[in-house]
Amino acid sequence: MSLLRRPAMPTDMFPPNACFPPAKNQGGFTLMEVIVFIVVLAIAMGALLAVFNNSVVNSVDPAVRIKALEKAQATLDEILARKFDENTPTGGVPACDSAGWPACVGISPDGDFDDVGDYHGYANNSDTRFPVSVSVTQAGGDLGLAAGRAKLIVVNVAMPGGGTLTLSAYKVNF
Numbered sequence: 001m002s003l004l005r006r007p008a009m010p011t012d013m014f015p016p017n018a019c020f021p022p023a024k025n026q027g028g029f030t031l032m033e034v035i036v037f038i039v040v041l042a043i044a045m046g047a048l049l050a051v052f053n054n055s056v057v058n059s060v061d062p063a064v065r066i067k068a069l070e071k072a073q074a075t076l077d078e079i080l081a082r083k084f085d086e087n088t089p090t091g092g093v094p095a096c097d098s099a100g101w102p103a104c105v106g107i108s109p110d111g112d113f114d115d116v117g118d119y120h121g122y123a124n125n126s127d128t129r130f131p132v133s134v135s136v137t138q139a140g141g142d143l144g145l146a147a148g149r150a151k152l153i154v155v156n157v158a159m160p161g162g163g164t165l166t167l168s169a170y171k172v173n174f
Contacts, residue, residue, distance in 0.1 A: 061161075064159055064160060064161070065159070065163075065165065067130060068130055068157040068159045068163075068165040069157075069165060069167075071127070071130050071132055071157050072132070072155045072156075072157045072165055072166075072167040073167065075124070075132050075134065075155050075157075076153065076155045076167050076169055079116055079119050079134065079136075079153050079155075079171075080116075080153070080169060080171060082113070082114060082115050082116050082118070082119075083114060083115040083116070084096070084104075084115065084116055084151070084171055084172070084173045085104040085105055085106070085115055085116070085117065085173065086104075086105040086108065086110070086114075086115050086117065087101070087102040087103065087104055087105055088104075088115065088173070089101075092173075095173045096173065097148070097149075097173070104148055104173065105117070106138070106148065107120050107136050107137070107138065107151065109121055109122075116136055116151050116153060116171045117136055117151065119134045119136055119153070120134070120135060120136040120137075121134070121135070122134040129159075129160050130157050130158065130159065130160075131157070131158050132155065132156070132157050133155075133156045133158075134153065134154065134155050134156075135153075135154045135156075136151050136152070136153050136154075137151065137152050137154075138150075138151060138152075139151055139152035139170060142170075143170060143172070145172070148173070149172060149173045150170050150171065150172045150173065151170065151171045152168060152169075152170055153168060153169050153170070153171060154166060154167075154168045155167045155168070
């Protein structure tokens with residue numbers, strides 16, 4: 001059995017650096033460039049994570065404000081659906097203090113919650129996270145009307161975290 005051998009090749013056929021270009025044409029990054037890149041990347045990531053963390057922490061805030069707004073609006077709607085005064089007839093006509101009708105009583109909370117004045121000092125703490133408080137004041141002069149012809153209703157809802165949402169409306173004796 002004979003072994004096949006390749007014939008020997010002449011050594012001058014391939015110069016020593018034929019497969020590799022000379023060192024002066026090689027490119028790359030220096031150690032200093034890599035370190036600067038890592039530092040800049042770390043600073044940018046830190047800033048990005050700080051913004052992301054802030055948005056995650058405050059993402060519940062709109063839901064809390066909406067719940068407080070719903071409670072305040074429901075309370076204000078309930079109050080505005082009532083009569084202007086104790087002596088105002090159902091339907092509001094004729095208005096109290098008009099000819100042939102008794103004088104307006106004013107703001108006098110009596111507990112039956114049938115008129116706007118009964119809600120002055122009202123507090124609803126059934127939901128301890130969103131306590132509701134109401135104040136009613138005479139506001140005729142604020143609107144250019146005679147005194148006692150309008151009442152300002154202010155509804156405050158305290159929110160978790162210390163904020164307060166306030167809604168207000170006028171009820172006019174028409």
